[in-house]
Amino acid sequence: MPIIEIENLTHTYMKGTPMEHVALKGAGMFVEEGECIAIIGHTGSGKSTLIQHFNGLIRPESGRVIIDGEDLSKKRVDLKSLRRKVGLVFQNPEDQIFEKLIGDDISYGPFKLGLPLKEVRERVKWAMETVGLDFKEMKDRQTFALSGGQKRKVALAGILALKPKILVLDEPTAGLDPRSRNDLLDKIKFLNKEEKLTVVFVSHNMEEVAYLADRIYVMAGGKDVLTGTPKEIFTDKDKLERYQIGTPETVQALYRLTDLGFDVNTAAFTISEASEEILKVLSGNKGVQHG
Incomplete structure (x- = not known):
């Protein structure tokens, strides 16, 4: 069974109002455990709305969302358990960083799980070192003074400290300088290939899609219109032109x-x-x- 399975998913924002907007119109996809999947498409194609269904931020309006065998259309879904399985890192790291010190911010989730202090410290140290933040040097540094790249690493470390099965990233390298971008991409690839973490990411950057993804889903008009490996997608000139896919x-x-x-x-x-x-x-x- 795929670890993520989406069937005929629809979602409408502000339903029944003059501002009604249908974001998803029968979207579908599947992700096998351990895969790295890229979701691409123009702004407004439904990418961000789709991934917010993965950890219950948005509940299915119609269609099916099954995460690690759990059907999210059911009323009694344990959202706390789900969000421990599915870590979602937003496009803007400021949306996820709220403590003054790096160590405090990354340890917030593990403490909420009720873990003992020793295990929390071990998780924070592992998460920080995994994303390239020195534990001793950085744990007591103030978050407001960090660069954009460092804030992204802190946001990612805060999710990793929860030890999720699935990592979901929305535009993970947006706004980063080339060095920070390449460093973060290497960390994501390590987590996927070496730590066996299932990764789903949204991106407009085709270089990082080609570097990371095992498979690609192309979205347009609120649904998936094309799927395949990077080689299958990027070598089909007719479909590249039809769906205006960057390369x-x-x-x-x-x-x-x-x-x-x-x-x-x-x-x-x-x-x-x-x-x-x-x-x-x-x-x-x-x-x-x-x-």
Whole structure:
């Protein structure tokens, strides 16, 4: 059984008012345990509304949301238990950081679970070091003085300290400088591949989608319109154009070379693979002759 299963999900904001807006119109998806899934699509396609169903922030209006075998359409859902399983990190870390000191903020959730002090400390230390925050140096530092990248790490550590089974991220690297972005992406990949944490993330950045995702869901008009691996999505030029899907810069460069008449493999979307294709063109080993 998939760890996340969504069937024909609908949601309407401000229903019955002049401001009524249908955000989801029969969306569906499934996520296997241990997968890393990217959800992409234009603003207003329903991505953020969809992921807020995963931990019960929004309850199903119609359709089914099943998380780790639990049907969230049932009235007596244990939301506390659910939110220990599903950790949701919002796009703006300020929405999740409310304590003055880093250590206090990250330990808040474990203390609420009623864990003994020793275990809370162990969890906080593990979570901080997992996201790249030195425990001794940073635990007593004030949260208001942190950079944007550090605040994202603190918000992520606060969720990880709860030891969730599923990590859900909304635009995890938005607004970060390249170094902070790459560092955070490496941490997410480590959590997924080494810690075996199931990861679902929303992103507009196709480079990070190509780097992290095992599979991609493309959303448009409140429903899923396309799904596949990064290679399947990014090499289907017709569907890229039909759904106006952005592509990693590597893919853009390779398609530009094919338009110029060079025989390159457009499925080579990782930086190392694309570099090899471009080097072959530059060396003249894989070009076409122009008359």
